[in-house]
Amino acid sequence: MPVYHIVVCGGIVPDPLQTLEPVTSPAGPALKNEMMLPAVLDPWAAHALYEAAHLAKQAQGSKVWLVSLAPKAKLQQVMMSVAQKVPFELVAVDGPASGFTDSFEVAAALAQAIEAIPGLDRSRLLVFGGWESASRGAGTTMQMLGERLGITEQFQGVDELSIGEDESLRILERVEGGKHQVSVCHGLPALLGWATGNLPEPPNNPKIGMENMRSLMPALQRAKAVKLPSEGLAFSAVSVPSQRRETRIVKDLTAEQVAEEIAAWIRGD
Amino acid sequence: METILFLAHTEQDGSLAKPALEALAAARLLAKQAAEATLAVGLAGEDPAAAANQIGSCGAARFLGVSGAEFAVPRYATDAAAAEALVRAAGATLIVAPSTSRWARCLGGVAQRLGGRIDTHITGIAVPEGRVTVPRWYYRQRMEALLARSHRPWFLLVDPGCFDPWAGEPAQAALEPVAAPTGSRTRFIEYRAPQAGEQTIRPDAKLLFVAGAGWTKKQPDGKVHVEEAAELILTFLRKTQASLGSSKSLVDLSGEGQVVLPFLSHLNQVGQTGSTPRHPKGLATCCHGEEPHVVGWRFIHERRAVNLDPNCGWAQGKADVLYVADAFAVLRKLNELL
Numbered sequence: 001m002p003v004y005h006i007v008v009c010g011g012i013v014p015d016p017l018q019t020l021e022p023v024t025s026p027a028g029p030a031l032k033n034e035m036m037l038p039a040v041l042d043p044w045a046a047h048a049l050y051e052a053a054h055l056a057k058q059a060q061g062s063k064v065w066l067v068s069l070a071p072k073a074k075l076q077q078v079m080m081s082v083a084q085k086v087p088f089e090l091v092a093v094d095g096p097a098s099g100f101t102d103s104f105e106v107a108a109a110l111a112q113a114i115e116a117i118p119g120l121d122r123s124r125l126l127v128f129g130g131w132e133s134a135s136r137g138a139g140t141t142m143q144m145l146g147e148r149l150g151i152t153e154q155f156q157g158v159d160e161l162s163i164g165e166d167e168s169l170r171i172l173e174r175v176e177g178g179k180h181q182v183s184v185c186h187g188l189p190a191l192l193g194w195a196t197g198n199l200p201e202p203p204n205n206p207k208i209g210m211e212n213m214r215s216l217m218p219a220l221q222r223a224k225a226v227k228l229p230s231e232g233l234a235f236s237a238v239s240v241p242s243q244r245r246e247t248r249i250v251k252d253l254t255a256e257q258v259a260e261e262i263a264a265w266i267r268g269d
Numbered sequence: 270m271e272t273i274l275f276l277a278h279t280e281q282d283g284s285l286a287k288p289a290l291e292a293l294a295a296a297r298l299l300a301k302q303a304a305e306a307t308l309a310v311g312l313a314g315e316d317p318a319a320a321a322n323q324i325g326s327c328g329a330a331r332f333l334g335v336s337g338a339e340f341a342v343p344r345y346a347t348d349a350a351a352a353e354a355l356v357r358a359a360g361a362t363l364i365v366a367p368s369t370s371r372w373a374r375c376l377g378g379v380a381q382r383l384g385g386r387i388d389t390h391i392t393g394i395a396v397p398e399g400r401v402t403v404p405r406w407y408y409r410q411r412m413e414a415l416l417a418r419s420h421r422p423w424f425l426l427v428d429p430g431c432f433d434p435w436a437g438e439p440a441q442a443a444l445e446p447v448a449a450p451t452g453s454r455t456r457f458i459e460y461r462a463p464q465a466g467e468q469t470i471r472p473d474a475k476l477l478f479v480a481g482a483g484w485t486k487k488q489p490d491g492k493v494h495v496e497e498a499a500e501l502i503l504t505f506l507r508k509t510q511a512s513l514g515s516s517k518s519l520v521d522l523s524g525e526g527q528v529v530l531p532f533l534s535h536l537n538q539v540g541q542t543g544s545t546p547r548h549p550k551g552l553a554t555c556c557h558g559e560e561p562h563v564v565g566w567r568f569i570h571e572r573r574a575v576n577l578d579p580n581c582g583w584a585q586g587k588a589d590v591l592y593v594a595d596a597f598a599v600l601r602k603l604n605e606l607l
Contacts, residue, residue: 143377241412255602266552
């Protein structure tokens with residue numbers, strides 16, 4: 001198995017169970033009490049991290065970096081749990097994690113951070129990330145980042161990566177109609193925007209946590225602050241549409257009666 | 270003055286699919302509403318002539334085409350090269366494209382190459398007071414924003430199902446050939462259908478049927494009935510031609526040691542880390558209606574659920590009707606009625 005230098009890009013997002021409310025800030029739209037909301041590593045980026053760690057474990061000598069753009073204090077909180085999952089070295093960039101920032105500017109900040117990683121071998125480089133974030137959800141940051149790094153072999157919605165005997169990458173990407181597209185890529189570098197992948201969330205491992213913590217705090221202290229002014233982007237409205245329905249709860253019908261009612265509804269009677 | 274480019278790729282049979290025709294309708298609407306705008310068509314594929322003729326009467330001033338066997342298959346490097354060449358040749362300031370997996374994979378990179386900006390999952394287009402404005406959703410369909418950009422070129426990827434497809438007559442189009450580089454280290458192999466061999470995801474279906482994790486949990490007799498659940502669900506899908514969704518990711522289920530219905534793939538998952546499909550009706554079964562799943566129901570208009578728990582998430586204003594009943598018994602009877 002060849003050696004890989006795997007850079008995983010992953011931001012943080014509000015915990016999916018939180019209620020979100022938009023507010024207007026001097027910098028544009030934001031979330032109410034954004035800094036107070038519990039945050040998690042972006043779900044698809046988290047899958048990318050687990051896949052990266054799995055690949056690095058198989059390929060002896062490989063290394064994983066996690067590059068994250070988020071407010072430093074918030075990132076530190078999230079890393080307390082993420083760091084216990086898999087081994088990685090954090091590269092922190094101190095900036096907004098908001099979904100209302102521009103992917104063009106985020107990609108620029110991430111590319112700058114990656115280019116500054118000491119000892120990164122670009123000829124062995126795999127760039128991983130989530131194919132869409134749970135905040136902006138545009139699915140464009142990774143592509144722009146890849147272009148900035150000169151990577152033109154890119155894959156999005158990846159559910160599976162396997163390494164061939166000739167070291168080729170065999171990749172399954174999600175496409176329309178519940179199908180996967182199978183492609184083979186020869187040579188590195190390559191960029192993979194992961195969907196769910198095939199690996200469950202690893203259990204917490206205190207030993208890994210201790211090892212990660214050695215580099216984690218210095219990385220947070222070194223984090224460079226970036227501004228994302230979203231130039232040329234103007235939001236005229238951000239709102240939460242009312243989605244509450246008047247639910248009719250039907251408790252006292254038999255299964256037959258329920259089936260008849262649903263059948264009529266499906267038929268449009 | 271805007272130069273609007275409708276950007277599309279051909280399908281395997283050389284035609285334009287429905288999402289492309291929807292994006293064409295969006296591009297035409299934009300050209301009509303924006304002052305002094307011109308509309309051009311950019312097509313990529315092995316031989317896009319037939320596709321150009323398919324939309325020959327759409328009113329575009331120019332038809333540009335990148336052609337060749339290399340552009341027949343979906344692949345970042347060649348698709349990005351084709352799109353870049355078409356945008357440059359058209360001198361486009363606004364690029365409207367369908368949100369297909371092929372364009373979604375590469376147009377962000379193309380925007381970067383051209384120093385442009387991109388917004389995806391666009392659900393509408395308007396030009397109030399001469400300013401192009403688009404709505405899109407943030408935070409997994411939890412909030413909707415209206416936004417405009419002064420930067421050009423600006424790429425707009427239109428989500429399927431948001432516009433009526435353009436339905437004009439075919440006409441002969443004068444296709445201008447555009448050259449694009451072809452190199453890539455990636456080889457397209459094939460499209461792979463679900464392992465069970467049964468197509469369960471039908472984007473155009475009138476009904477979404479969600480099978481929750483409860484189908485594979487212990488039933489009142491203390492046993493798991495996965496085979497019966499699978500048979501009931503597949504029979505229902507065959508009879509209704511509904512699209513199948515799942516409430517939780519397969520990796521989460523298998524990670525928790527749960528049995529998984531054999532025909533479910535990653536792609537069935539609806540919600541926070543899954544899809545947000547568009548169907549007129551949705552029926553959830555054995556699913557608790559928790560928020561990370563229900564965010565994927567944003568575009569399901571009529572919602573009904575069958576669950577044994579009268580206090581589940583669906584009862585909290587997330588469904589129109591919640592039937593407190595045993596989904597096994599209901600579906601058994603439903604399959605007889607349909």
